[in-house]
Amino acid sequence: MDEFLRWLVLAFWSIVGGLAIVWGVAGYYHLRYYVLRRHEPETWKCQPKRWLRPEQQRQAMRLTTLNMTVGGLLSGTFIWSLDRGLPTGLYFDFAERGWAWFLFSSAAFFVLVDLLAYYAHRAMHHKLVFRQVHSWHHRYVATTPFVVTAMHPVEFLTFQAVTFVPMFFLPIYYLTAITVFVYILVFNIIDHSGVKLSSRWPWQGPTSFHDDHHAHFHCNFGQCLLLWDRLHGTLRRKNRRYGADVYGGRGSGGSSDDDFVSYK
Numbered sequence: 001m002d003e004f005l006r007w008l009v010l011a012f013w014s015i016v017g018g019l020a021i022v023w024g025v026a027g028y029y030h031l032r033y034y035v036l037r038r039h040e041p042e043t044w045k046c047q048p049k050r051w052l053r054p055e056q057q058r059q060a061m062r063l064t065t066l067n068m069t070v071g072g073l074l075s076g077t078f079i080w081s082l083d084r085g086l087p088t089g090l091y092f093d094f095a096e097r098g099w100a101w102f103l104f105s106s107a108a109f110f111v112l113v114d115l116l117a118y119y120a121h122r123a124m125h126h127k128l129v130f131r132q133v134h135s136w137h138h139r140y141v142a143t144t145p146f147v148v149t150a151m152h153p154v155e156f157l158t159f160q161a162v163t164f165v166p167m168f169f170l171p172i173y174y175l176t177a178i179t180v181f182v183y184i185l186v187f188n189i190i191d192h193s194g195v196k197l198s199s200r201w202p203w204q205g206p207t208s209f210h211d212d213h214h215a216h217f218h219c220n221f222g223q224c225l226l227l228w229d230r231l232h233g234t235l236r237r238k239n240r241r242y243g244a245d246v247y248g249g250r251g252s253g254g255s256s257d258d259d260f261v262s263y264k
């Protein structure tokens, strides 16, 4: 097949795949809660008194769709490049490395991507970067599922790059990479749903963790694991003041032995 056509087909299906996940999962939560249970927000909503204005919701939908389209284009190009010999750590024959390596590398890949996402997100909360770039995403104080990738395109590309980096260094089975990316996307949608939910996976925090990030701004920078915030002391603490103008991740006021908020 002509190379250009091959690239076009891969890019097309990557875009369609990403948009189908976002619109499918976000649409499900939107319909289930924001349409069918709109009249009883105190029973399900993290911030029952706060709603996005209709134009904010439309803006979030447009931005998320735009970024996912760009992301799909890049993912398609990445897959196309693999075929043309792009050197990465990905392997395609399971028997090449066996079960032990598969299990270890799958866990390591997930943890590494999550760690890098923590640092990238925390860097976005540096005063300068926050005002210029990340504040786009923080316009949505009460989030909805469609806020998932409603962000400045520079931020979206940064997160996509950070997520892809470990694939170049760690030998990973290709299905692991796909599974981890889909998992991250789906849980990011759920974490932005604005609906009070807890996960059945012990390592995955409840939705209130990232919802608090939007409500309080400079704390809870983690993506899936709460571990990095615990280690760095950036998990939200009781008795501290947080807000758009309180940078640094540790709030203001209170004392050094203030308890962390428990997220279960």
Ligand SMILES: [Zn+2]
Pocket: 121, 124, 125, 134, 138, 213, 217
């Ligand atoms: Zn943030």
Ligand SMILES: [Zn+2]
Pocket: 137, 192, 210, 214
């Ligand atoms: Zn967010």
